Amino acid sequence: MTTIFFENAEGQTIALTLNGERRSLQVQPWITLLDLLRDQLDLVGTKKGCDHGQCGACTVLRDGKRINACLTLAIMCEGAELITIEGLADGENLHPMQRAFITHDAFQCGYCTPGQICSAAGLAYEGRAHNREQIQELMSGNLCRCGAYTNIIAAVEEALPLTRDQGEQHS
Ligand code: FES
Ligand code: FES
Known part of the structure; x- marks a missing residue:
């Protein structure tokens, strides 16, 4: 599936913690968390399988709870603490x-x-x-x-x- 980003389209700034790092991100209201992670932040450990909430390949943790990133709009993550597979380990120590x-x-x-x-x-x-x-x-x-x-x-x-x-x- 190809995702098209409208670079100049007006976005909204959200602040969140991503893998332990405070981030301020400009997101368009229609972008899913999965596309934000993979296509804009290059965190490609989170996988796109069905893109419809049916396979779990896109599971990440939001405030410690597992969610499907493909069913979550990025804009809904304002203030959240997100952990992806890239942030699960503690430095060199695997989870x-x-x-x-x-x-x-x-x-x-x-x-x-x-x-x-x-x-x-x-x-x-x-x-x-x-x-x-x-x-x-x-x-x-x-x-x-x-x-x-x-x-x-x-x-x-x-x-x-x-x-x-x-x-x-x-x-
Ligand atoms: S990609 Fe299959 S549940 Fe999200
Ligand atoms: S889909 Fe290949 S290891 Fe699970």
């Missing part, structure tokens, strides 16, 4: 969920992986998943066309308590 995905080899092509990891981090902060079945149910919005679900669920199951602890430390 526990990232480490678990590597340990469990929880990807094949990797296209869904950033969304899976961000979604799983958000799930941990929600504190709603306490067993494998609940993880499967609550991660069902994140599709993997390679079918790496067994390893993905194993990774999430392992990292969930670690991530939850980390979230509590940060809250």
Whole structure:
């Protein structure tokens, strides 16, 4: 899908925190958060799959909650704290969920992986998943066309308590 930006069209300035950095951005009212991240800020770790809220490839964290960036207008993120896959690690230290995905080899092509990891981090902060079945149910919005679900669920199951602890430390 090609996205056309009207460089001279009047935009609105929004202020937000993106991956720990305060940013002031000029956005057109119709630009989605996904297009802002990928096409204007070059944060291409967040993937565009369906662009219709059905695959989860575009999942990012807004104020600690997982959202689909393709269904979110950038302008709605005024004042928000956003974390994308690029901002999940703490410097050189990978996020526990990232480490678990590597340990469990929880990807094949990797296209869904950033969304899976961000979604799983958000799930941990929600504190709603306490067993494998609940993880499967609550991660069902994140599709993997390679079918790496067994390893993905194993990774999430392992990292969930670690991530939850980390979230509590940060809250
Ligand atoms: S690209 Fe956003 S849900 Fe598929
Ligand atoms: S690893 Fe290929 S789509 Fe999930």
